[in-house]
Amino acid sequence: MFDARGYAVTVSYLLLDAVAIEARGRDGRAVPARVVGIDFDTGLGVVKLEGAGPWPAAALGSSQGLAPGARTGTVGVDEDNDLVAVAGSVQAIQPFAAYWEYMLDRAVFVAPASPAWGGSALVNDRGEVVGIASLRLGEAPHVNLAIPVEKFTGVRDELLAAGRVVSRPPRPWLGLYTVEAHGAVVVSDFSPVGPAAGAGFRKGDRIVGVNGVSVGTQREFYEQLWARRAGDTIEVAVQRAGGVVVIAVRSMDRQRLFRAGE
Template identity: 35%
Template sequence: MHKRFRFWMAAGLCWLATAAPAQPAAPSASAIEQQSRALMRASDAVLGVRAQAVDGARSARTLGADRQGSGVLIGNDGLVLTIGYLILEAEQVELVTDDARRIPARVVGYDVATGFGLVQALSPLPQPPAPLGSAAALQADEALVVVSGGDGGAVGPAQLASRRAFSGYWEYHLEDALFTAPPRGDHSGAGLFNLQGELVGIGSLVVNDALGPGKGRAPGNMFVPVDLLKPILAELRERGNTRASRRAWIGVNCVENDGELRIVRVNDDSPADVAGLQAGDRIVRIDGVAVDKLEALWKRLWSGDRAERAVELEIEREGKREAVTVQAVDRAYTLRRAQGI
């Protein structure tokens, strides 16, 4: 069995195809066979990713030093696309095949803006790469396939639950993220494929609101659409990052609740820590502009043409307002790298 639940490919593919919206008739046997071959190829292109963070990595405090997830082969030269937090400040990276072989790899790039990470196998990979599809072409409720990699990899059905902007608590924002159901615990770096076997997204998170805000509890996953990779791929390969990633960072985790923005965590030795910000502080204004949503906070933080700048915050602490100046830095300069990289 090449991947756990691979039998689902043959038995469940017909259900997936007929579950797609606006399908005029059941697909023919030849169409099902063609889709099956495409999804087999997609499954073969998904590998396990294992990474060990460099000594002293700040990200190890939240992500751990040993990380495990998936990645998708997208290049004939061994280029693998994954989610960036798996390889953040990584010293050693391995790719794991379905038969548990471990192939050494190197970090090629990490894009702060999208969250994508690139690694490259240091030994030849025999399988063909997955073709890149179009997340923009996906339809509401479209049937999809999620594939994780490695010796514990799995294949399973998913449905597009919604697509919308997403703001993360860790100074992160996407204008158009993909949300799927049911939820998968092996989402980190997993590939999201359409029924033609084309890669349309890379797994990032488990969420409880896959249908969208105000639509009740709906567990699912958030995927970063592969459309965001296409304009930056060459730059990311060449430079290891992108111009869009060179933006201000202060080192806070914030949550949005009932029209208030609260700091829930301050990264050790970050600009926010140096400035004296604390968990529980409410952010009222940034650079003189009132904010009550994460999207507005992050976009204002990233405004301007310099990452290194003074950020003026008005906070509320224990019922009292005060002004705090934070000297923002470029996030890339705070990340540790393995010796020689």
């Protein structure tokens, strides 16, 4: 919770397919909540608790002072859905690219990790929220990815007012799932509701270019894809048995598939 009026920030993947949303406090009360905003670029979302406040709210800080070895705490729930506050530390701060057309220029990696901490608050030694925990990554010993809180504070007012970020153009989305393997970007799957699903891609295709520019990493792929606007036709060159094929896909604004507050 970042606002005494009942607004809380969490990770967006928890909200996208939710049939109902509840927030549970330290006193055990379960309070219904609704989605008021989603930012697909950062992977964050905002919910509003129903009912009268004021609600307890945490202070938002900054992750800029964090460095490997810095002490942190994760405040959330464990695998048994019990409220916990667990001490930990920063393991690394570096860019992060994921398979679902998602990338952070700066992400915080902390340990210990838990698969249940998605949406939990990452706090510094002053108790300020400096990040929002997201995925558990890697093999044991795992780390948790945390999204720096500045990714939220810079767009907070827009999310509350409009349900999305309106100050930047929506990114073009294809719905391609990719992995980096053997020095290439390889198609592993596609979203059933994305433009790529019926465009002619095959699992195992190696993406070698976007709009005439060669790419060899997910980062390069995303940078070239996002250099255009949602709705633009994207030409993706893929290598498969028999040679290189160029597939033209009309991209879309992913936000059109989700309406906050509805």
